[in-house]
Amino acid sequence: MNFRILSAIVFSLLLLPGFPELEADVRGCTCDLAKPETMASRECSLCAEVEKSPADLPVVMVKDINPRKPNRWLILPRKHYSAGHPLAAMPLEDRTALWTAAIEKGKSLWGNDWGAAMNGDVSRTQCHGHVHVGKMLEDIEYSGGVTVDSPAQIPVPPDGTGIWIHPLGNRLHVHTGENITETVLMR
Ligand SMILES: [Zn+2]
Ligand SMILES: [Zn+2]
Numbered sequence: 001m002n003f004r005i006l007s008a009i010v011f012s013l014l015l016l017p018g019f020p021e022l023e024a025d026v027r028g029c030t031c032d033l034a035k036p037e038t039m040a041s042r043e044c045s046l047c048a049e050v051e052k053s054p055a056d057l058p059v060v061m062v063k064d065i066n067p068r069k070p071n072r073w074l075i076l077p078r079k080h081y082s083a084g085h086p087l088a089a090m091p092l093e094d095r096t097a098l099w100t101a102a103i104e105k106g107k108s109l110w111g112n113d114w115g116a117a118m119n120g121d122v123s124r125t126q127c128h129g130h131v132h133v134g135k136m137l138e139d140i141e142y143s144g145g146v147t148v149d150s151p152a153q154i155p156v157p158p159d160g161t162g163i164w165i166h167p168l169g170n171r172l173h174v175h176t177g178e179n180i181t182e183t184v185l186m187r
């Protein structure tokens, strides 16, 4: 069994109800910035995090505070979208800004070995949309995916599934259709 499949299984187990530390499926989150008591849940902590930055910034970058993921960064839209922040809810301009920032951060950290991943809507532990940025694990590439020239061309994944992106020469290789995608990145 390869490492990635094993990671995906472990990640799935962590999402089961027996693990109160992590919540899955945040699509029903009803947090509202105007009502601070609704923002106190752990799954809303990234919503609170972006509020610390000026409102006119397009994106916010934070180091992943999970001690088990010391090499990861999170790139967040500064705006809040509807519950669960599905990528499909973001206008093209906002998605482009998000991916552009994620790619720049990835390059600055890992050169050509960067990767960016967003889990599917049902596999998020935080209700605020977030792109994981890190170093691609080796030997992850497999068939499928589409190649695009720029962040503006990165498609919205079908059916709320996840997406992961890595460089392919001077272009971008985009994989969609899986829910748990952050496991392609070094922790
Ligand atoms: Zn929330
Ligand atoms: Zn939010």
Ligand SMILES: [Zn+2]
Binding pocket: 141, 142, 145, 166, 173, 174, 175
């Ligand atoms: Zn690929």
